[in-house]
Amino acid sequence: xxxxxxxxxxxxxxxxxxxxxxxxxxxxxxxxxxxxxxxxxxxxxxxxxxxxxxxxxxxxxxxxxxxxxxxxxxxxxxxxxxxxxxxxxxxxxxxxxxxxxxxxxxxxxxxxxxxxxxxxxxxxxxxxxxxxxxxxxxxxxxxxxxxxxxxxxxxxxxxxxxxxxxxxxxxxxxxxxxxxxxxxxxxxxxxxxxxxxxxxxxxxxxxxxxxxxxxxxxxxxxxxxxxxxxxxxxxxxxxxxxxxxxxxxxxxxxxxxxxxxxxxxxxxxxxxxxxxxxxxxxxxxxxxxxxxxxxxxxxxxxxxxxxxxxxxxxxxxxxxxxxxxxxxxxxxxxxxxxxxxxxxxxxxxxxxxxxxxxxxxxxxxxxxxxxxxxxxxxxxxxxxxxxxxxxxxxxxxxxxxxxxxxxxxxxxxxxxxxxxxxxxxxxxxxxxxxxxxxxxxxxxxxxxxxxxx
Amino acid sequence: xxxxxxxxxxxxxxxxxxxxxxxxxxxxxxxxxxxxxxxxxxxxxxxxxxxxxxxxxxxxxxxxxxxxxxxxxxxxxxxxxxxxxxxxxxxxxxxxxxxxxxxxxxxxxxxxxxxxxxxxxxxxxxxxxxxxxxxxxxxxxxxxxxxxxxxxxxxxxxxxxxxxxxxxxxxxxxxxxxxxxxxxxxxxxxxxxxxxxxxxxxxxxxxxxxxxxxxxxxxxxxxxxxxxxxxxxxxxxxxxxxxxxxxxxxxxxxxxxxxxxxxxxxxxxxxxxxxxxxxxxxxxxxxxxxxxxxxxxxxxxxxxxxxxxxxxxxxxxxxxxxxxxxxxxxxxxxxxxxxxxxxxxxxxxxxxxxxxxxxxxxxxxxxxxxxxxxxxxxxxxxxxxxxxxxxxxxxxxxxxxxxxxxxxxxxxxxxxxxxxxxxxxxxxxxxxxxxx
Numbered sequence: 001x002x003x004x005x006x007x008x009x010x011x012x013x014x015x016x017x018x019x020x021x022x023x024x025x026x027x028x029x030x031x032x033x034x035x036x037x038x039x040x041x042x043x044x045x046x047x048x049x050x051x052x053x054x055x056x057x058x059x060x061x062x063x064x065x066x067x068x069x070x071x072x073x074x075x076x077x078x079x080x081x082x083x084x085x086x087x088x089x090x091x092x093x094x095x096x097x098x099x100x101x102x103x104x105x106x107x108x109x110x111x112x113x114x115x116x117x118x119x120x121x122x123x124x125x126x127x128x129x130x131x132x133x134x135x136x137x138x139x140x141x142x143x144x145x146x147x148x149x150x151x152x153x154x155x156x157x158x159x160x161x162x163x164x165x166x167x168x169x170x171x172x173x174x175x176x177x178x179x180x181x182x183x184x185x186x187x188x189x190x191x192x193x194x195x196x197x198x199x200x201x202x203x204x205x206x207x208x209x210x211x212x213x214x215x216x217x218x219x220x221x222x223x224x225x226x227x228x229x230x231x232x233x234x235x236x237x238x239x240x241x242x243x244x245x246x247x248x249x250x251x252x253x254x255x256x257x258x259x260x261x262x263x264x265x266x267x268x269x270x271x272x273x274x275x276x277x278x279x280x281x282x283x284x285x286x287x288x289x290x291x292x293x294x295x296x297x298x299x300x301x302x303x304x305x306x307x308x309x310x311x312x313x314x315x316x317x318x319x320x321x322x323x324x325x326x327x328x329x330x331x332x333x334x335x336x337x338x339x340x341x342x343x344x345x346x347x348x349x350x351x352x353x354x355x356x357x358x359x360x361x362x363x364x365x366x367x368x369x370x371x372x373x374x375x376x377x378x379x380x381x382x383x384x385x386x387x388x389x390x391x392x393x394x395x396x397x398x399x400x401x402x403x404x405x406x407x408x409x410x411x412x413x414x415x416x417x418x419x420x421x422x423x424x425x426x427x428x429x430x431x432x433x434x435x436x437x438x439x440x441x442x443x444x445x446x447x448x449x450x451x452x453x
Numbered sequence: 454x455x456x457x458x459x460x461x462x463x464x465x466x467x468x469x470x471x472x473x474x475x476x477x478x479x480x481x482x483x484x485x486x487x488x489x490x491x492x493x494x495x496x497x498x499x500x501x502x503x504x505x506x507x508x509x510x511x512x513x514x515x516x517x518x519x520x521x522x523x524x525x526x527x528x529x530x531x532x533x534x535x536x537x538x539x540x541x542x543x544x545x546x547x548x549x550x551x552x553x554x555x556x557x558x559x560x561x562x563x564x565x566x567x568x569x570x571x572x573x574x575x576x577x578x579x580x581x582x583x584x585x586x587x588x589x590x591x592x593x594x595x596x597x598x599x600x601x602x603x604x605x606x607x608x609x610x611x612x613x614x615x616x617x618x619x620x621x622x623x624x625x626x627x628x629x630x631x632x633x634x635x636x637x638x639x640x641x642x643x644x645x646x647x648x649x650x651x652x653x654x655x656x657x658x659x660x661x662x663x664x665x666x667x668x669x670x671x672x673x674x675x676x677x678x679x680x681x682x683x684x685x686x687x688x689x690x691x692x693x694x695x696x697x698x699x700x701x702x703x704x705x706x707x708x709x710x711x712x713x714x715x716x717x718x719x720x721x722x723x724x725x726x727x728x729x730x731x732x733x734x735x736x737x738x739x740x741x742x743x744x745x746x747x748x749x750x751x752x753x754x755x756x757x758x759x760x761x762x763x764x765x766x767x768x769x770x771x772x773x774x775x776x777x778x779x780x781x782x783x784x785x786x787x788x789x790x791x792x793x794x795x796x797x798x799x800x801x802x803x804x805x806x807x808x809x810x811x812x813x814x815x816x817x818x819x820x821x822x823x824x825x826x827x828x829x830x831x832x833x834x835x836x837x838x839x840x841x842x843x844x845x846x847x848x849x850x851x852x853x854x855x856x857x858x859x860x861x862x863x864x865x866x867x868x869x870x871x872x873x874x875x876x877x878x879x880x881x882x883x884x885x886x887x888x889x
Contacts, residue, residue, distance in 0.1 A: 032693070033696075033697040033698070036537050037537065037778075038513065039513075039535045040515070041514060041528045042515045043517070044500075044516065046498070046517055057491060059495070060496070060497075061496040062498070063497075063498060063499050063500065075495075078493040078495060081493060081565055081568075082568075112532070113535070133698050170699045172701075175701040176821065177820050178818065178821070179820065218667070218847060218883050245486075248487075249487035249489070249586070252584060252624040256624065366816055367815070368813075369812045370812070371829050372622075373629045375827075376812045377816075396825060397825075398816050398847065449846070451848065451849040451883075451885055452883060453850060453851070
């Protein structure tokens with residue numbers, strides 16, 4: 001493969017050109033209720049060429065890698081049509097490296113029958129409760145090998161092994177249907193999916209409890225978010241806005257997003273780190289061949305850096321950060337987060353709770369979305385806080401915040417950092433789901449708008 | 454012999470029944486970012502999926518690596534050892550009626566020509582406000598799908614797609630406004646400038662920002678926002694969730710669950726609509742059927758296996774790509790129009806909200822009908838007029854309740870993706886704003 005790619009590169013007539021070939025396989029198992037809805041192992045091979053000619057990009061994706069030289073020509077031709085003003089790419093070291101994945105247990109060493117058996121075991125635990133109507137247990141592992149080479153002489157082959165599982169319990173009484181969900185997934189290996197019996201029992205109980213929980217009353221609340229939800233909050237509330245492709249050509253936004261500007265209190269630091277071993281968003285190199293790094297986006301409340309591709313870094317006179325990531329060979333790299341988290345401080349959760357007369361405690365995360373100004377995020381479960389103690393369970397809690405205000409409203413940051421990946425991921429520009437980890441400690445935010453009836 | 458035929462032949466020696474789906478497609482697009490021409494994409498993707506039945510059990514695998522078909526067969530067989538019991542037979546060849554999903558004009562259109570459309574649209578936007586940041590994408594694609602099975606079915610269909618869209622972002626001193634609009638079809642369509650005008654009009658309405666008083670208020674959903682309200686019904690009517698007993702609509706066929714003015718169809722037979730097809734992903738004829746007829750629940754949607762498990766018939770909703778097994782899903786959703794113009798709905802409201810874009814759809818318990826969303830783009834209505842944009846505001850409710858609080862249905866449906874729906878006007882929904 002290396003020979004083939006290097007030969008094709010030689011023919012390229014472009015200001016810059018890169019080739020990426022991906023080979024891999026995926027195992028999927030899905031129990032829904034009593035039925036095994038899917039069990040399969042599938043293979044794929046495909047590649048792409050990205051060419052830069054006078055500031056315009058041509059991108060070609062394909063499965064017929066035997067015709068790679070033709071695709072190189074096509075990408076260059078396409079890029080040549082655009083006729084923009086030339087742009088530069090920030091320099092990166094020219095690297096030749098083979099990056100091997102490191103996992104506790106390689107899922108490829110586990111036979112399909114064992115993977116099936118563990119899904120069946122978890123599924124049976126969930127279905128054993130009388131009030132549970134149905135379940136979903138989804139197992140996924142993927143093995144991938146990505147060859148990357150560019151016209152500057154870089155050649156990187158990276159191996160990635162992902163393994164994870166999601167668990168869903170659905171309880172029902174008449175038309176009242178409630179769900180509880182958990183998901184694990186990252187690059188640590190097959191051990192991720194072992195020993196989840198207690199989690200299965202927990203979501204089963206939670207789904208049943210939700211049948212009799214009260215819908216939250218809409219209003220403005222003080223909210224304590226657990227580490228998982230803090231992660232989603234960090235990702236939505238600030239992570240996306242630090243992606244330079246949204247701001248690098250926008251002067252007005254650049255003024256707002258000036259390095260050195262205050263975005264939070266002194267205690268607030270937000271980090272993106274693509275190097276954390278085993279986390280879902282980890283890669284040694286991004287899909288432009290830039291090494292990943294630990295980047296402080298906000299340090300002690302002050303904007304210190306942002307996430308870059310080589311193009312945005314050059315344009316803004318900053319350094320590339322290794323955040324140009326592509327979902328697959330069908331996609332061009334765009335700026336994405338990797339593992340994003342808020343740094344812990346000194347509040348214990350117990351003290352934070354005691355110190356909160358009224359509010360909502362939100363645990364786990366179902367999802368989040370942002371339009372770069374406002375964002376929503378929703379917990380997997382929620383409880384009312386009264387007089388510094390957890391009170392009744394709530395349901396249907398969706399929170400909203402404003403990027404430019406809510407970070408200032410974080411009034412307590414806990415001492416218990418946790419990161420979390422999962423089977424889901426981040427979506428941007430049609431590329432979904434990209435594996436990322438999010439995290440943080442417990443945090444308390446005031447003035448959060450909560451929707452409700 | 455073509456690879457899909459070879460796979461069928463090889464698999465049939467080892468399995469009792471076989472189905473092969475082969476797909477290839479090519480898509481091309483031009484995109485502008487931050488007002489500049491940025492990318493030309495060309496993606497040509499192909500792949501094959503193999504579903505078999507062996508000893509009464511289903512097996513599946515897929516690949517994009519066509520060099521070793523034997524491995525695909527091996528993997529499908531391995532999966533059949535564990536697979537679900539098959540409750541259906543692959544369909545045999547039969548006569549079916551066509552639905553138009555192919556337009557040669559799309560094929561003949563050179564995508565480079567879209568560059569001038571993009572420039573024109575951006576020039577138009579910048580003439581209104583030089584601070585606008587526009588991104589434009591115009592794309593087209595062509596695809597072929599061939600479905601073969603061991604009962605002799607062998608059907609190939611070509612399809613085309615053409616889409617265009619523009620997003621405009623305006624950064625203000627505190628915050629920003631982001632409006633996007635697009636149109637797509639299986640036919641070649643024109644009118645990026647018209648789409649741009651739509652965005653510009655919304656940006657104009659959003660210039661003024663106003664605060665809102667929380668409460669139970671009358672709310673209008675534009676056709677673009679109605680998708681949020683349809684999603685729970687799509688889930689509720691999904692045969693898979695019926696079979697699992699999870700849908701709140703189980704056992705309620707024939708029951709009136711919504712206002713009697715509401716009639717909603719799942720309709721894959723509309724020529725050139727995005728969700729249309731003559732045959733579904735397992736070769737079953739597509740059909741138009743009501744989900745709700747005058748408020749009465751009429752149909753669930755099935756593929757072959759799910760229908761088989763419930764002794765029902767497939768409704769031709771077995772949706773799939775080559776890399777997955779079929780599963781029931783909606784196609785094009787249409788809501789029968791009513792008699793009230795959107796302008797008249799606005800005039801009718803003393804104090805209320807017009808919802809156009811939302812954030813956080815799908816983050817609630819959609820299966821139960823719940824929604825709780827941020828007003829990404831929404832406007833306050835005062836004394837029959839739109840007075841400005843409302844931000845940091847949540848709207849929440851339950852679809853199965855609000856479908857019974859309908860004040861009026863809009864008279865002019867619009868296409869948004871595969872939904873063809875009018876505006877919906879509700880008498881009272883919970884609105885929470887940020888009063889400080």
